[in-house]
Amino acid sequence: xxxxxxxxxxxxxxxxxxxxxxxxxxxxxxxxxxxxxxxxxxxxxxxxxxxxxxxxxxxxxxxxxxxxxxxxxxxxxxxxxxxxxxxxxxxxxxxxxxxxxxxxxxxxxxxxxx
Amino acid sequence: xxxxxxxxxxxxxxxxxxxxxxxxxxxxxxxxxxxxxxxxxxxxxxxxxxxxxxxxxxxxxxxxxxxxxxxxxxxxxxxxxxxxxxxxxxxxxxxxxxxxxxxxxxxxx
Numbered sequence: 001x002x003x004x005x006x007x008x009x010x011x012x013x014x015x016x017x018x019x020x021x022x023x024x025x026x027x028x029x030x031x032x033x034x035x036x037x038x039x040x041x042x043x044x045x046x047x048x049x050x051x052x053x054x055x056x057x058x059x060x061x062x063x064x065x066x067x068x069x070x071x072x073x074x075x076x077x078x079x080x081x082x083x084x085x086x087x088x089x090x091x092x093x094x095x096x097x098x099x100x101x102x103x104x105x106x107x108x109x110x111x112x113x114x
Numbered sequence: 115x116x117x118x119x120x121x122x123x124x125x126x127x128x129x130x131x132x133x134x135x136x137x138x139x140x141x142x143x144x145x146x147x148x149x150x151x152x153x154x155x156x157x158x159x160x161x162x163x164x165x166x167x168x169x170x171x172x173x174x175x176x177x178x179x180x181x182x183x184x185x186x187x188x189x190x191x192x193x194x195x196x197x198x199x200x201x202x203x204x205x206x207x208x209x210x211x212x213x214x215x216x217x218x219x220x221x222x223x
Contacts, residue, residue, distance in 0.1 A: 004157070040123070042203055042213035043158070058210060059115070090157050102148070103211065105157030 002026055004106035006091050012112045013081040021076040021109050023091030031094045032074040033058070033103065034066060036087040043090065049074055081113045116141045118206050120214025127194050128222055135217045137204035138186040146207035147180060147187050152216075153200045161202075162189070194221045 004025045013019055023032065030051050035043040045058030049068040063085060065077045074093075078085060088110050092103040117140040127133050139147075145166040150158035164171045164178045164187065171178050175194075180187040191198055199221045204214040 040215055042118075042120070042215045044213070045210050048210065059212075092157075102160045102163070105150075105159065107155070107157050 004091055004093055004104050006089075006106040006109050008109060009107070010110050012114065013078075014114055015082060017081050018077070018079050019081065019111075020078075021089055021091075021111075023074045023076070023093075023106060024072055025074075025091075025093040025104070026072065027093060027095070027104065028071070029093035029095050029104075030071075031096065032068065033092045033094075034064070034074065034076045035090045035092065036060065036085075037090060037108070038087050046076065046089075081111075083113045085111065086113045087111060116144055116206050116208050116212040118204060118212050118214045120204050120217060122217060123215065124218045124220075126220045126222060129194060129196060131194055133189075133191045133194055133198070133219055133221075135189045135202055135204070135219070136186060137188070137206075137214050138184075139206040139212075140185070141206070141208050142182070142185060144206040144208040147178070148205050148207070148211070149176075149178060149189050150203045150205065150213075151200045152203065158203055191219075194219075196221050196223050 007022045033048040034046040047066040052071040055066045067075045091106040094103045120137045148163035151161045152158040175192045177190040201216045205211045
C-alpha cells in the first residue's frame with residue numbers, strides 16, 4: 001500500500017513551457033486535491049475532484065487545469081508555465097469530502113519556472 | 115471564504131518544555147479543525163483533529179483546544195523532543211480545507 005504518490009519529484013521549466021504532474025492513490029479514495037505550498041502562505045487549494053470524471057476549482061485555480069479520468073489518478077496541468085507558478089505542489093486524497101476526514105498527502109513535487 | 119491565521123511563525127523551545135501554537139479562523143460555520151505536521155521533504159501528516167462539538171482532545175503528549183465563541187484553537191505539545199521539530203499547520207474546514215501559514219518548531223536538545 002503506497003498511499004499517495006506523485007511524479008515527478010522535481011522539475012525545472014522555462015517560462016511558457018507546459019507540463020503535467022501525476023498523482024496516484026491506491027486507497028480507493030473518492031476525493032482528490034491539488035495544493036500549492038509557498039513560503040509563509042501555507043497550503044492553498046488549486047483544484048479538487050469529488051469522483052472519477054469530476055473536477056472543481058479551488059482557491060487559486062488560474063493557470064492550471066486538471067483531469068480525473070481514472071479514480072486512482074488526478075493530473076495537474078500547466079499549459080504555459082510562469083515564474084509565479086514556482087512552488088511545491090502536493091496532492092492529497094480522502095475517502096470522504098465532508099469535513100472531519102483526514103487528507104492523505106503525497107510527498108510533493110518541487111517545480112521551478114525560470 | 116474562510117481565513118485562518120496562525121501564530122507564531124517560528125518557535126524554539128528546549129527539549130522537555132511545552133510548545134503552544136495558536137490559530138484563529140473567521141467563519142463561525144467551520145466545523146472541523148485538523149493539525150498537520152510536515153517534516154523536511156515530506157508531505158503534511160495529520161497528528162490530531164477536533165470537531166466543533168468538542169472543546170478539547172488529547173492524544174499522549176499532544177492536545178488541541180477549541181474556543182468556538184472566540185473562534186480560535188490551539189495545539190499544545192508537552193515534554194517536547196527533538197523529533198517534534200517540524201513545521202505545523204492548522205486548518206479550518208467549511209467545505210474545503212483552509213490552512214494557516216505554518217509554524218516552524220525547533221526543539222533544542
